[in-house]
Amino acid sequence: MNTEIDLYGVFVPALLVVMLAAFALTTCVRLLLARVGFYRHVWHRSLFNLCLYVIVLGGVVALGLRLPT
Structure with missing residues (x-):
């Protein structure tokens, strides 16, 4: 997981994208639990x-990590 994603010339670490996806999922779960x-x-x-x-x-x-690239 040592890759970077190119967003219109700006290189963003892949971990940041994964963290944002986890935050979105966590927000949905939190709303459901509430x-x-x-x-x-x-x-x-x-x-x-x-x-x-x-x-x-x-x-x-x-x-x-399990998904094929």
Whole structure:
């Protein structure tokens, strides 16, 4: 995962794109959890959201490594 993506002449690290995708997925999951009422059972919401982001980021990276290039 040592690549860069060219966006109109600006080289962006691939990890930044993966992190943005993980953030978008985490935001969707957070909204779903808030709508269901899951956060009533969470002790520290911010810490839970950080851990959720790290888990989703790890999943996105793992999926990215498995995809053929």
